Structures are given as C-alpha cells and as structure tokens.
Amino acid sequence: MKISRRKMILSSGAALAGGAILHYAEKVQAREVVQNERRPVWEQPPLAPGTNYTPVVTPDNVSLEYRIVNGVKVYHLIAEPVRHEFAPGLQANCWGYNGRVHGPTIEAVEGDRVRIYVTNHLPAPTSVHWHGALLPNGMDGVGGLNQKVIRPGETFKYEWTLHQHGTLMYHSHHDEMTQMAMGLMGMFIVHPRNPRAIPKVDRDFVLLLSEWLIKPGTERPDPNAMDGFNVLTINAKAFPGTSPLVVKRGDRVRIRIGNLSAMDHHPFHIHGHYFKIAETDGGRIPEAAQWPETTVLVQVGSTRVIEFIADNPGDWACHCHMTHHVMNQMGHGIPNLVGMDTAGLDQRVQKLLPDYMTMGNRGMDDHGEHVERGHMAVPKNSIPMVGSYGPHDYITMGGMFTILKVREHLDSYDKDPGWYENPPGTQTTYATPEELRRDGISM
Numbered sequence: 001m002k003i004s005r006r007k008m009i010l011s012s013g014a015a016l017a018g019g020a021i022l023h024y025a026e027k028v029q030a031r032e033v034v035q036n037e038r039r040p041v042w043e044q045p046p047l048a049p050g051t052n053y054t055p056v057v058t059p060d061n062v063s064l065e066y067r068i069v070n071g072v073k074v075y076h077l078i079a080e081p082v083r084h085e086f087a088p089g090l091q092a093n094c095w096g097y098n099g100r101v102h103g104p105t106i107e108a109v110e111g112d113r114v115r116i117y118v119t120n121h122l123p124a125p126t127s128v129h130w131h132g133a134l135l136p137n138g139m140d141g142v143g144g145l146n147q148k149v150i151r152p153g154e155t156f157k158y159e160w161t162l163h164q165h166g167t168l169m170y171h172s173h174h175d176e177m178t179q180m181a182m183g184l185m186g187m188f189i190v191h192p193r194n195p196r197a198i199p200k201v202d203r204d205f206v207l208l209l210s211e212w213l214i215k216p217g218t219e220r221p222d223p224n225a226m227d228g229f230n231v232l233t234i235n236a237k238a239f240p241g242t243s244p245l246v247v248k249r250g251d252r253v254r255i256r257i258g259n260l261s262a263m264d265h266h267p268f269h270i271h272g273h274y275f276k277i278a279e280t281d282g283g284r285i286p287e288a289a290q291w292p293e294t295t296v297l298v299q300v301g302s303t304r305v306i307e308f309i310a311d312n313p314g315d316w317a318c319h320c321h322m323t324h325h326v327m328n329q330m331g332h333g334i335p336n337l338v339g340m341d342t343a344g345l346d347q348r349v350q351k352l353l354p355d356y357m358t359m360g361n362r363g364m365d366d367h368g369e370h371v372e373r374g375h376m377a378v379p380k381n382s383i384p385m386v387g388s389y390g391p392h393d394y395i396t397m398g399g400m401f402t403i404l405k406v407r408e409h410l411d412s413y414d415k416d417p418g419w420y421e422n423p424p425g426t427q428t429t430y431a432t433p434e435e436l437r438r439d440g441i442s443m
C-alpha cells in the first residue's frame with residue numbers, strides 16, 4: 001500500500017494525540033489505583049529540592065540548616081545536654097538539640113526527599129518521632145516499636161519523601177516522659193510545593209508551647225512532675241523572657257502553634273484582633289470551614305495554625321488564657337490571704353525573720369515589684385512569679401505570655417520597636433471630677 005506523505009503526517013499526528021490521551025488516561029488510572037489500593041503517598045517519587053517559600057520566623061530560636069546532596073535535603077540533629085535560660089534570672093540544665101532548647105525548626109518543601117541524621121550525645125538512649133508526618137512505619141521513631149533506640153554516641157538516619165504540607169513537630173519518643181520534660185522537641189514546617197496552595201503571608205511565626213517543673217533554687221527540670229508545672233513557655237522562654245511578635249500594620253500574619261506540654265492544653269488568646277483557624281497537624285481546613293476566633297485551644301500533641309490581618313496598631317497581649325499558665329514558679333500551697341490585713345503579722349514575724357513579707361494580701365500584683373525593687377528575696381535561680389515593668393505600670397504576667405507589636409512604621413522586623421504610644425483620646429486614664437459630675441457617677 002502506498003502511503004502519502006500527508007497521510008503519514010496525519011496518522012503520526014493522530015498517534016501523538018492518541019499517545020497524549022493514553023498518557024492522561026494512565027495518569028487518571030494511576031491515581032485511581034493509588035486511591036483504590038490506598039497506596040501510601042510517600043511511594044510517589046520525590047521532586048527536585050523545593051526552594052520557593054517564605055521562611056518562617058521562630059522567635060528565640062532558628063531554622064535548622066541543611067545541605068542538598070544529590071537532590072536530597074540533608075539535616076543533622078544532635079541531641080545533647082544544654083544549659084538554657086528561660087528568662088533573665090532563671091537557667092536550668094536541660095536536654096535539647098544542636099545547643100538549643102527546644103530544637104531548631106526544620107523547614108522543608110512538599111515533594112522534598114529529606115534525610116535527617118540524629119546523633120545522640122545524651123547520657124541516655126533516645127529516638128526521634130516526626131509528629132504528623134506521613135511516612136513509612138520504620139521511620140516513625142518510636143523506640144523499640146519502630147526502631148532500635150539510638151544509644152549514646154550513635155548516629156541514626158531517617159529518610160523519606162514529604163508528600164504533604166503543613167505544621168508538624170518532632171520529639172523524643174523514647175522515655176518521652178523524661179526526655180520531653182527535659183526539652184527534646186521542636187517544630188517541623190513543610191511548605192507547599194505550589195506556594196499558591198495556601199495564602200501568602202508577610203509574617204509566618206512558629207510557637208511551640210511546653211511546660212516544666214523547676215523548683216525554685218534547683219537547676220534541673222523535674223521530669224517526674226504530673227502537675228504543678230511552674231514554668232510555662234513559648235519556644236522555651238517564659239515572660240519576660242519571650243521576644244515580641246513584631247508586625248507592620250496591614251501585614252497578613254500566620255502563627256503556627258504547637259503544644260508538646262506534658263499534661264496541659266493551652267487556650268491561646270490574642271488581643272485586639274480576630275483570626276481564623278486555618279490548619280491542624282492533619283492538614284489545611286477548607287476556607288468555608290474556617291471559623292473566626294480570638295482564642296484557639298491547642299491541646300497536647302496538636303498544632304493549630306491561625307491567620308489574620310494585623311490591622312490594629314498597639315502592644316497586644318498574646319497568651320495562654322489559663323490564668324495559672326501566665327505565672328512563673330508559682331507556689332500553689334500558700335494560704336489564701338487575699339483581702340486580709342497582714343501589716344501587724346509582718347511586723348511580728350519580722351522580729352524572728354527580718355526578711356519576712358506576707359505574700360498576696362493584694363493578690364499577686366505587688367509581688368513582682370517587691371522582688372524587682374529588692375524588697376523581697378526570691379530563692380537562688382528563680383524569677384518573680386509575675387512580670388516586668390511596662391510602659392504604664394508593672395505588668396503582672398509571666399509564663400506563656402508574649403506581646404504582638406503592631407506598628408504603622410517599622411525600621412526592621414528584627415528590632416523590638418519599644419512600647420506603643422497611644423494616640424490622644426485612645427488611652428484609659430483617671431476620670432476627672434467634671435466627667436464624673438457630668439455623667440452622674442458618684443465615687
């Protein structure tokens with residue numbers, strides 16, 4: 001049979017088109033196979049290392065460095081004892097990674113192949129679990145169940161392909177009661193391969209909540225504590241040790257909050273704004289299902305991602321709403337003296353104990369000031385239960401408390417812009433006698 005040139009072109013074109021259709025059909029089929037057989041996502045091949053993302057900011061910590069070796073992102077975590085400062089005046093001998101408590105934030109991109117070496121410089125065996133990650137069972141890090149424990153001096157290698165994006169965590173999963181109480185944890189952020197998969201933000205913060213028992217005067221967190229935690233932290237810092245979250249007015253802000261406390265859930269509250277709860281450690285919440293909130297409950301072993309526009313200038317409190325979680329090294333066995341006149345009592349006891357001062361007849365509001373002015377001693381290596389000086393008065397907050405600083409103008413995101421100056425007419429203050437008279441208020 002004679003085939004004309006024209007026919008040949010036509011038929012090869014048809015073959016090409018047919019090939020394209022077949023290729024598409026194969027893809028659809030492949031997807032169906034994945035769904036039907038429930039094939040794990042990490043079996044999909046890795047993509048080239050992703051670099052198109054806006055890095056997160058972890059206040060009082062950093063992101064872990066990596067290098068790319070043959071298309072794989074290679075990280076190295078070193079578990080080791082770390083002397084850590086929670087706030088000026090309070091240090092302890094903790095366990096952390098790479099000289100930090102908690103460990104540095106791991107950042108990667110969906111589709112990346114990651115290889116994470118873990119070296120153990122602790123005096124005890126350990127392992128690392130990648131909380132929320134979809135990975136092969138043998139990489140999951142539960143000591144004894146999924147792997148041999150990493151003994152002191154050994155280095156293990158975890159490797160898998162990230163086929164998800166979101167806010168994950170990592171932590172020791174061997175004797176975790178002890179090792180997490182000592183600080184062995186960190187955040188693991190996986191950026192989407194397509195940056196448009198989630199809204200672009202100007203500021204992307206990472207906060208890891210945890211809790212410690214450090215008895216005043218001691219130098220080591222007590223891992224046996226089941227309650228009575230007295231140092232409540234954001235990124236292992238207790239207020240006034242926490243760095244503020246600095247943003248420009250109008251910035252789109254994302255805050256990724258993880259909670260790896262031993263025993264407590266934390267309702268995290270932000271003043272002056274509302275936000276939407278946009279993600280959990282299970283993934284992104286469809287936009288129509290995100291609801292507005294001012295407090296988000298971050299329960300133990302979860303992450304919650306909130307997003308909002310910082311449209312309200314000021315110094316906004318940003319804290320756990322459990323009132324005892326914004327206290328430092330609170331003594332809980334003390335008698336209730338609120339409202340009592342203890343003046344005579346102090347004088348009498350001071351004959352025996354010259355430094356004695358009854359705590360709390362005004363509540364806690366005078367306690368921090370007494371300590372800071374040197375009127376009251378606190379045990380060695382401990383900090384006042386509350387506070388620091390603020391722009392208007394003493395701030396009676398401690399622990400899981402930080403400040404969202406929203407400014408019209410900023411020199412730099414990395415510099416604390418100082419205290420907010422309220423525009424005239426927007427500051428609560430003494431009521432004048434004329435105002436009281438005018439409005440019929442009697443004192």
Ligand SMILES: [Cu+2]
Nearest residue numbers: 266320322325
């Ligand atoms: Cu709390």
